[in-house]
Amino acid sequence: EAQVTQNPRYLITVTGKKLTVTCSQNMNHEYMSWYRQDPGLGLRQIYYSMNVEVTDKGDVPEGYKVSRKEKRNFPLILESPSPNQTSLYFCASSPLGGPSNQPQHFGDGTRLSIL
Amino acid sequence: GQQVMQIPQYQHVQEGEDFTTYCNSSTTLSNIQWYKQRPGGHPVFLIQLVKSGEVKKQKRLTFQFGEAKKNSSLHITATQTTDVGTYFCAADSNYQLIWGAGTKLIIKP
Numbered sequence: 001e002a003q004v005t006q007n008p009r010y011l012i013t014v015t016g017k018k019l020t021v022t023c024s025q026n027m028n029h030e031y032m033s034w035y036r037q038d039p040g041l042g043l044r045q046i047y048y049s050m051n052v053e054v055t056d057k058g059d060v061p062e063g064y065k066v067s068r069k070e071k072r073n074f075p076l077i078l079e080s081p082s083p084n085q086t087s088l089y090f091c092a093s094s095p096l097g098g099p100s101n102q103p104q105h106f107g108d109g110t111r112l113s114i115l
Numbered sequence: 116g117q118q119v120m121q122i123p124q125y126q127h128v129q130e131g132e133d134f135t136t137y138c139n140s141s142t143t144l145s146n147i148q149w150y151k152q153r154p155g156g157h158p159v160f161l162i163q164l165v166k167s168g169e170v171k172k173q174k175r176l177t178f179q180f181g182e183a184k185k186n187s188s189l190h191i192t193a194t195q196t197t198d199v200g201t202y203f204c205a206a207d208s209n210y211q212l213i214w215g216a217g218t219k220l221i222i223k224p
Contacts, residue, residue, distance in 0.1 A: 031210075033211075040124065040216055041216060042121075042203060042214040042215055042216040042217050043158070043203070043205075043212075043214040044214070045211055045212070048210065048211060050210065056210075058211060059211075090157055090158070092158075098210045098211075099148070099205070099207060099210070099211070099212045100145070100146070100207045100210060101146065101163070101165075101207075103148065103160035103163065104148075104150075104158075104160065104212065105160075106157040106158050106159070107157065108156075108157055109157050
């Protein structure tokens with residue numbers, strides 16, 4: 001089954017404790033992206049990757065890191081999480097060309113609470 | 116940067132009534148996508164509009180792209196409980212999608 005898998009689905013942690021949210025897709029998509037969703041703000045892009053070893057900042061990259069060492073994986077790293085990073089996070093992927101002309105396929109989301 | 120304004124934020128309807136959400140941009144859009152997010156779920160792609168004045172239908176859903184490619188709308192005829200969720204528009208901007216804030220469709224009990 002074609003899917004985007006995120007882990008964990010839920011996480012409660014404390015300020016300053018490094019965490020990683022994993023994202024994996026089995027559709028051989030070149031483009032992958034991370035979003036955060038906050039009430040009333042829609043989805044805001046954190047980082048995206050056009051292909052392996054190519055990553056770019058989205059609209060809200062501060063406090064986040066990503067890597068794209070393999071085509072299927074695109075982890076999101078919070079080196080020193082803070083309470084304002086409490087949010088619902090989505091990973092998404094799409095074929096070559098990105099979302100310009102291709103639909104994005106989303107994971108089920110990761111709800112992070114930073115205390 | 117580019118922004119997409121989406122209104123209304125919420126719409127309460129009786130089952131069987133119609134629902135419409137609108138997206139507007141100050142700049143010309145190359146294309147626009149529509150997604151639906153069910154409560155507790157993730158966004159799911161509905162459709163992409165590319166051509167000026169384009170109108171596409173999916174059963175009870177009608178999607179329109181303005182002649183100037185600066186606005187778009189989604190209209191649902193005779194809403195059903197399965198339509199409940201938040202509807203987002205998203206515009207392409209240099210390999211990124213710029214998302215509207217979404218319109219939440221609520222069916223009155």
